Amino acid sequence: MARLILTLICVMLPTVTQANTVYKCRKDDKIVFSQTACPQEYSQHKLEYQLGIITEIDSDKQEKPVDPLQALLNSQTLSKEKLLQLLDSELYRLKQENSYFEILKISELQKLERQRYWRNKTKDDPDYVSQMNNINDHFNGLILNNDTVMQQLSARKNQILTETEPE
Incomplete structure (x- = not known):
């Protein structure tokens, strides 16, 4: 056994x-x-x-x-140029992830629509509406989290850029 x-x-x-x-x-x-x-x-x-x-x-x-999070955790000092580059790459990654979430959301909604069609249910069926709302809520929450992080990263990037400008 x-x-x-x-x-x-x-x-x-x-x-x-x-x-x-x-x-x-x-x-x-x-x-x-x-x-x-x-x-x-x-x-x-x-x-x-x-x-x-x-x-x-x-x-x-x-x-x-070098993973930016690992670099920070290892207490390595980063130049402002490198920090800006890492912020840009993380912003790009989050935008790509949001695009991927949109694709997954559309795919799940299409799958749900096909199931509804083949089971001969109406679009106002409570089970269908509930599942559709769950899918929308899940993916919209993930996208909203990424948008919040992207706003914070953009604010930090702007703060760094204003600190580096000559007076």
Whole structure:
């Protein structure tokens, strides 16, 4: 019995670790999201989710970027130019994440609409309306959180820019 449980854990462990990683494959103007590595002809960005933080890593580059949060936690001093660059990259990441949330929201709403259609329910069915409101509330909350953080980061960026301007 212990062997069976150990075998199941070993088989399921790789799938659990992969669930936190999504690859963004880009070729020309086409973007595809996948849970497996991209083919060679695509440029690849790796999106990792860990402890509520999503990190986008350009997998095609060989150099390891320094995570801004880790740099601050390690008490490394950052120049104003580097801090502005990190703020810009975080703002860009949050905008991308908001776009991704919009895509997921539309997808979930379309899935719900298809279910409603095939079950021959009306658009004013209480269950349908409740599920639609739940989806909208969930994704709108995520987008609102990101918008709040983006406003705070923009305010901090403007504060840094005004501090660096000569008087």
